[in-house]
Structure formats: C-alpha cells, structure tokens
Amino acid sequence: MARMTLPALPEESFQRVLCVVAHPDDMEYGPSAAVARWTARGIEVGYLLLTRGEAGMPNPPEETARLRVAEQRAACAAVGVEHLTVLEHPDGILVYSLDLRRDICREIRRFKPDVVLGTGWDVETPYGFDQADHRAAGLATLDAIRDAGNRWVFPEQIDDEHLEPHSARWFLIPGPPGAGATHGVEVTGEPLRRGVASLEAHAAYLAALPDHPAPADFIPQFAAMSGKAMGVEHAVLFRAHDLQAPPDLGPD
Numbered sequence: 001m002a003r004m005t006l007p008a009l010p011e012e013s014f015q016r017v018l019c020v021v022a023h024p025d026d027m028e029y030g031p032s033a034a035v036a037r038w039t040a041r042g043i044e045v046g047y048l049l050l051t052r053g054e055a056g057m058p059n060p061p062e063e064t065a066r067l068r069v070a071e072q073r074a075a076c077a078a079v080g081v082e083h084l085t086v087l088e089h090p091d092g093i094l095v096y097s098l099d100l101r102r103d104i105c106r107e108i109r110r111f112k113p114d115v116v117l118g119t120g121w122d123v124e125t126p127y128g129f130d131q132a133d134h135r136a137a138g139l140a141t142l143d144a145i146r147d148a149g150n151r152w153v154f155p156e157q158i159d160d161e162h163l164e165p166h167s168a169r170w171f172l173i174p175g176p177p178g179a180g181a182t183h184g185v186e187v188t189g190e191p192l193r194r195g196v197a198s199l200e201a202h203a204a205y206l207a208a209l210p211d212h213p214a215p216a217d218f219i220p221q222f223a224a225m226s227g228k229a230m231g232v233e234h235a236v237l238f239r240a241h242d243l244q245a246p247p248d249l250g251p252d
Contacts (some may be wrong), residue, residue, distance in 0.1 A: 005231040009172075009183045011037075016044045018113035018168075020104055020141045022094055022133035024072035024086075025202045028215075030222055031117065031174045032079050033195025034236040035188040040191070041078030046083035047076060048107045050137055051057035055092035057208045064160040066220065067093075067204055078196050083111065094133040094142050102154050104144035109163040116145050117171040117238075125181050134143045138173070145171055145243065162217060171241040176222065181237035184230040192223055192234045 021027055027047060035045050049072065059067070060125055069086055072164060076084050080195065082175035094100070108116065118141035119134045147153040149167035157163045175181040187195060199206075199215040206212050223234035230237075 006184045007183055008228045014115050016042050016113045017115040018046050018111050019117040020048045021042035022050050022137040024068040028075055028199035030236050032198040033191045034185040036079040036087045037187055037191040045081050045129045046111050047081055049086045050089045051091040053091050068231040069200045075198040078198040078201055083168055091242050094136045096136045100140040101144045101147055104141055105147040105154050109166050110150035112166050113168050119175050126176050173239040175237055175239050178224055180239050183240040184235040184237045186235050188233040
C-alpha cells in the first residue's frame with residue numbers, strides 16, 4: 001500500500017501563534033522556517049523563552065545571557081517575529097513547577113494565541129535523549145494551555161493583572177518523520193532561506209559548540225527529509241492537536 005502524504009496544517013485559520021521554548025536557539029532548528037512562512041502571510045507570531053540560555057556557553061553566565069538574548073532578537077528579525085518575551089528561569093535546571101505554569105499561562109492570556117507551539121516531553125527522541133529543560137518546558141506548556149482557559153486557575157492574573165481567560169485551539173509539537181507527525185508546513189524557497197538565516201544569527205553560540213555543522217548544510221537536509229512526507233521539496237512537520245475537537249472514541 002502506498003504511504004499517504006501528510007496534510008498541511010490549516011494555517012489559513014491561524015491568526016496568532018505563541019511559541020514556547022526553553023532556550024535561545026530552540027526555535028531555530030527547523031520550526032523557524034515555518035514561522036517565516038506564517039509571518040509572511042500576516043500571521044502574528046510571538047516567542048516566549050523560559051530561560052536566557054546562560055548555561056550554554058563557557059563564558060560567565062551573565063555575559064552569556066546578554067549575548068544569547070541579543071542573538072535571539074536577531075534570529076527573530078530574520079523570520080519576522082516582533083514579539084519576544086524572555087523569562088529568567090534557571091538554564092540547565094529548569095523544573096516543572098506551578099511557577100513555570102503560571103508564567104506560561106500569563107503569556108498565553110496576554111498574547112491570546114489560537115495556536116501554541118511547544119516542545120515534547122519524551123525522554124527518548126529520534127536524535128537521542130532529549131535535554132531536561134526541553135521536557136520540563138513541553139509538559140508545563142501543555143498544562144498552561146489548560147490553565148489559561150480556566151478563570152479559577154491563577155485567578156490573580158485575572159483579578160489583579162486584568163487578564164482574561166483564554167483557550168487556544170491548537171497545540172503543535174515539532175517532530176521529524178517517523179516521530180508521529182500528523183501535519184506539515186511547506187517551507188520551500190524563501191521560508192527555508194529565512195529559517196537558515198535565523199539559526200545563523202546565533203553565530204557566537206554556534207561557534208562555541210565543537211564541530212557544529214553550518215546551518216546551511218544541515219537545515220535544508222532535514223527539511224528535505226520532512227518534505228518527502230508531504231510530497232513537497234522542503235517542509236517542517238508537527239504533531240498537531242486540535243484541543244476543541246470532540247474526543248475520538250474509536251469505532252462503534
């Protein structure tokens with residue numbers, strides 16, 4: 001039986017996307033090419049970074065934090081992202097907690113996205129064991145999406161900060177072929193070029209990583225692998241969850 005190609009995300013219905021990640025550069029390993037496509041189509045995209053990435057280089061932490069946030073701003077500019085929020089949870093030892101959920105919930109209520117893009121929380125991935133901060137960020141984001149829609153969770157944000165409950169419809173998790181992807185975004189051409197440029201903006205960080213390949217060498221390769229799953233030249237794949245869809249109860 002011929003393998004079915006993955007469908008495109010229903011991005012024509014997207015108005016605002018909030019991307020929640022642990023570190024500067026997390027969005028730039030593929031998903032930022034999809035972001036470039038979305039912003040070019042008039043979709044507003046915001047980034048929420050939970051740490052400043054201060055543990056990611058041998059420099060003193062405060063120096064590293066300033067450098068990495070500056071590089072993240074340049075990466076955002078490469079793909080048309082104007083809304084960047086950077087929190088100061090500790091890099092390398094990010095923990096799932098009510099404080100983390102509260103901070104993500106606040107940004108969801110403030111930005112009011114119809115789509116939240118997060119990270120997975122599996123220990124093992126197709127690329128090896130995932131980093132602990134990524135797992136904590138992914139699970140906290142999933143729970144914060146629910147928190148944001150419930151006025152009785154973190155009610156001080158409603159009573160004191162004058163935010164309103166907000167329920168996002170979509171939760172997206174980037175995933176390579178073979179990792180349960182359900183949908184894709186074609187990024188052939190300009191979106192891919194801008195996605196590569198966004199990772200190149202992290203020049204000092206990448207220079208501190210031994211033997212790190214050039215973004216232009218490997219990002220297009222991964223996008224081409226994902227493109228095969230959609231039947232296009234280059235793509236970014238996601239596990240997409242419609243949080244407002246009725247539950248699938250299986251066959252009668």
